[in-house]
Amino acid sequence: xDLDEEQKRRQMKRRAADFHSNATYDVASRLLRNVGPxxxxxxxxxxxxxxxxxxxxxxxxxxxxxxxxxGSQIRVGSKSGLATFTGNPSTSYLTFQxxxxxxxxxxxxxxCSWTPGGRRLxxxxxxxxxxxxxxxxxxxxxxxxxxDDPFRCMCWSPNNNFLITTSSRGNLKYWxxxxxxxxxxxxxxxxxxxxxxxxxxxxxxxxxxxxxxxxVFDFETTNLERNLKGHGWDVKAAQWHPGASLIASGGKDxxxxxxxxxxxxxxxxxxxxxSTVTKVAWSPNGNWLLTGSRDQMIKMYDVRSMKELCSLKGxxxxxxxxxxxxxxxxxFVSGGMDGTILYWNVGPKGTEDPVCRVNHAHDMAVWxxxxxxxxxxxxxxxxxxxxxxxxxxxLGNIPTLGEWLNDLPTSGDSKDxxxxxxxxxxxxxxxxxxxxxxxxxxxxxxxxxxxxxxTKMHVDQARKTLEIEGTxxxxxxxxxxxxxxxxxxxxxxxxxxxxxxxxxxxxxxQKMVRNMDRQKQAAKDAEYHSRNNM
Numbered sequence: 001x002d003l004d005e006e007q008k009r010r011q012m013k014r015r016a017a018d019f020h021s022n023a024t025y026d027v028a029s030r031l032l033r034n035v036g037p038x039x040x041x042x043x044x045x046x047x048x049x050x051x052x053x054x055x056x057x058x059x060x061x062x063x064x065x066x067x068x069x070x071g072s073q074i075r076v077g078s079k080s081g082l083a084t085f086t087g088n089p090s091t092s093y094l095t096f097q098x099x100x101x102x103x104x105x106x107x108x109x110x111x112c113s114w115t116p117g118g119r120r121l122x123x124x125x126x127x128x129x130x131x132x133x134x135x136x137x138x139x140x141x142x143x144x145x146x147x148d149d150p151f152r153c154m155c156w157s158p159n160n161n162f163l164i165t166t167s168s169r170g171n172l173k174y175w176x177x178x179x180x181x182x183x184x185x186x187x188x189x190x191x192x193x194x195x196x197x198x199x200x201x202x203x204x205x206x207x208x209x210x211x212x213x214x215x216v217f218d219f220e221t222t223n224l225e226r227n228l229k230g231h232g233w234d235v236k237a238a239q240w241h242p243g244a245s246l247i248a249s250g251g252k253d254x255x256x257x258x259x260x261x262x263x264x265x266x267x268x269x270x271x272x273x274x275s276t277v278t279k280v281a282w283s284p285n286g287n288w289l290l291t292g293s294r295d296q297m298i299k300m301y302d303v304r305s306m307k308e309l310c311s312l313k314g315x316x317x318x319x320x321x322x323x324x325x326x327x328x329x330x331x332f333v334s335g336g337m338d339g340t341i342l343y344w345n346v347g348p349k350g351t352e353d354p355v356c357r358v359n360h361a362h363d364m365a366v367w368x369x370x371x372x373x374x375x376x377x378x379x380x381x382x383x384x385x386x387x388x389x390x391x392x393x394x395l396g397n398i399p400t401l402g403e404w405l406n407d408l409p410t411s412g413d414s415k416d417x418x419x420x421x422x423x424x425x426x427x428x429x430x431x432x433x434x435x436x437x438x439x440x441x442x443x444x445x446x447x448x449x450x451x452x453x454x455t456k457m458h459v460d461q462a463r464k465t466l467e468i469e470g471t472x473x474x475x476x477x478x479x480x481x482x483x484x485x486x487x488x489x490x491x492x493x494x495x496x497x498x499x500x501x502x503x504x505x506x507x508x509x510q511k512m513v514r515n516m517d518r519q520k521q522a523a524k525d526a527e528y529h530s531r532n533n534m
Contacts, residue, residue, distance in 0.1 A: 116160035124151030166193035208238035250277025292319030335366030360456035
């Protein structure tokens with residue numbers, strides 16, 4: 001093989017991202033999306049009225065990809081070939097990290113979004129810059145300035161023709177599908193625009209800002225149509241219902257409000273949270289509403305009966321993002337301030353506990369997460385200046401970051417197991433009063449220790465413990481570094497205490513000298529007066 005051919009062959013390599021059944025179904029649905037009633041089938045699948053029932057059974061059980069639409073009707077053959085297939089939610093628990101995207105300009109990533117076809121990934125950073133990444137090879141493609149201030153959010157219109165981005169100084173911009181700027185407007189009195197969401201028709205959109213306002217704009221004229229007032233503090237989240245004229249918003253006043261954008265009045269107020277409501281998310285079917293808060297709780301409401309269905313507890317820090325799966329109606333993912341990603345299944349066979357947990361997915365807060373349009377990949381943007389892509393674990397891969405909760409060993413059990421040298425184990429170290437010292441300023445100490453040792457760490461401030469994940473050799477290395485760090489800190493504390501004692505001794509000595517001087521001066525004065533009296 002020539003060198004040129006070898007170079008071409010290497011250039012053609014692409015990193016696979018586990019295109020399993022969801023991606024296959026997405027392609028099939030696009031092929032059959034615009035099929036009219038006169039469509040007579042393209043032999044994509046055997047008709048359900050076929051005279052060979054074993055062929056249909058074989059097709060359904062082995063050949064047909066696991067559909068992501070649970071309990072829906074999917075056209076798979078001729079006009080009479082309609083069949084219902086139940087999806088498998090476990091294919092949507094994406095715990096394997098397939099890429100770690102880091103740009104040259106190291107800035108916190110505040111938001112991300114896939115392009116409508118899933119070919120590109122857009123990220124917005126703290127400097128107000130766009131970064132464009134290839135969706136297949138995960139290679140950097142383009143960086144451009146979008147805002148003069150930090151990004152806050154971005155949202156595509158339902159017709160996939162336009163993109164809206166917002167900044168922390170109230171600037172809002174329209175972009176075309178080719179990421180070309182169209183128009184720029186200022187809103188919310190130059191306060192931060194925390195979220196933007198389109199109406200189902202793409203003609204209107206709603207914004208939530210730190211000026212206590214929920215504003216409804218006309219997309220074509222950019223005019224403000226409604227200013228929904230009712231929140232008593234900053235509004236952190238707002239989402240338009242996927243199929244109705246209904247808006248849900250949450251704010252710093254701990255309230256979740258439902259609005260009628262046509263009349264401009266509040267329909268209902270939900271009082272379920274005890275702290276700031278950071279995120280709201282409508283399910284794809286429009287029946288359920290998720291709300292996340294700084295009280296570490298996720299609540300799920302049924303808007304048809306206006307009742308709370310469940311309260312989900314799994315995070316140890318505030319919830320920073322919520323995203324429903326594009327096809328699995330009962331699956332959603334949540335991200336926390338501590339960098340943890342949790343997967344939930346709230347369907348008939350689901351539980352109120354997270355079905356899968358990715359501990360230490362990021363070193364710092366997860367600000368945004370977006371599913372790939374086909375549902376096979378998840379992008380997460382974090383304050384640790386990275387964007388990570390998650391897919392389903394491959395066969396034979398040992399999950400190091402994501403662990404099924406039922407298989408997680410406790411710290412007591414881990415001591416009784418003889419691990420191999422390369423096995424991943426977990427351990428805990430009690431920190432006591434040194435929690436802040438181990439974390440460091442803005443997490444600098446623990447981040448540098450993770451990079452130096454190659455382990456994953458998490459500080460549980462409630463229990464004052466350091467959770468470590470790595471090989472036994474790495475854990476020993478961490479313990480040695482940590483013991484040296486704490487020894488230095490204790491030595492500094494002792495030196496400072498000795499310095500305080502020395503200064504106190506000096507003050508006492510100076511006071512004694514001053515008293516002796518005063519006594520000597522008083523004796524001299526008494527002697528002087530006695531001589532004058534004589």
